[in-house]
């Protein structure tokens with residue numbers, strides 16, 4: 001059996017607490033990877049992670065630069081707010097470490113394209129934990145649609161509404177940032193939509209706003225229309241300032257209109273419906289089963305990839321399409337115009353490639 005790989009976990013507060021309690025212990029149990037240091041700018045939360053990860057005092061750092069320079073891990077895990085992702089990726093690249101990062105790749109399209117180009121050029125492996133697409137209910141729906149039993153997929157309808165209207169109820173930084181619904185919420189649903197439709201986005205038209213009762217600096221509501229490259233049409237509603245939570249995290253609503261059946265996922269219940277032979281027939285589908293889902297599954301696939309296994313489905317190549325859809329939707333929301341997502345990606349990638357420093361031959 002291979003020796004466990006060594007990693008540094010950066011950002012142990014907020015969602016990093018979920019990693020420390022539910023994701024990282026499994027990597028150790030599987031004998032795949034062990035932590036050699038943890039980093040957070042908050043020393044109090046570092047002390048909690050020390051116990052959770054079984055680390056010594058000299059393995060706790062408030063500076064990622066110092067931790068990576070001193071330990072030279074095989075890979076780093078980034079769970080800090082998106083605006084700091086590029087800084088962490090740059091540190092990893094300086095020391096030749098692979099990268100497993102929380103979504104999105106970065107907080108802007110330009111930074112996402114820079115990370116994409118730099119990591120590719122350095123020949124390093126990077127995957128992005130866009131976790132909700134890899135949850136049991138969405139995976140079951142995706143597998144059903146792709147089974148071919150229901151004929152061609154024509155359209156998808158998605159809905160996620162939450163009562164997170166009060167200040168800080170959805171984490172402080174999300175109430176202060178621009179476009180919180182799209183960047184921190186809908187980004188997952190864009191990824192799910194790509195997976196369910198089996199295609200990337202061709203065009204997106206997004207209308208976003210914040211109602212008077214939403215305690216947000218940016219837009220907390222959105223109505224979005226997307227046409228995928230394979231012609232599948234999508235309609236999506238997101239609302240972070242709703243009076244009630246109808247489909248919150250992990251309880252998504254997605255309806256897939258296929259030629260021979262309507263598939264409806266609502267609060268982790270999947271039903272297949274059709275009246276095509278007279279009376280409506282409703283079939284409840286059992287959700288698929290496997291050892292792990294979401295981040296735990298993604299972390300396992302990432303380490304297997306580093307060990308020479310096949311690339312996981314959430315590599316940088318895959319996720320840059322999700323970023324393109326996200327930032328094209330933001331452009332659409334800001335300009336009021338539909339945006340061609342593939343042109344948007346090419347244009348941004350070209351601009352970044354032209355500005356990256358040339359390596360001397």
Ligand SMILES: NC(=O)c1ccc[n+]([C@@H]2O[C@H](COP(=O)([O-])OP(=O)(O)OC[C@H]3O[C@@H](n4cnc5c(N)ncnc54)[C@H](O)[C@@H]3O)[C@@H](O)[C@H]2O)c1
Nearest residue numbers: 011012013014015016040041042079080081082102103131
């Ligand atoms: N996949 C998911 O379902 C999911 C859910 C929540 C958050 N996230 C992602 O996780 C990341 C972190 O979000 P969060 O909600 O945990 O944020 P947060 O602000 O609640 O916590 C971030 C942690 O990082 C630390 N930190 C901030 N800057 C740092 C730096 N420069 N160096 C070291 N530590 C630093 C903070 O002290 C804090 O402990 C984001 O990319 C977010 O999008 C993903």
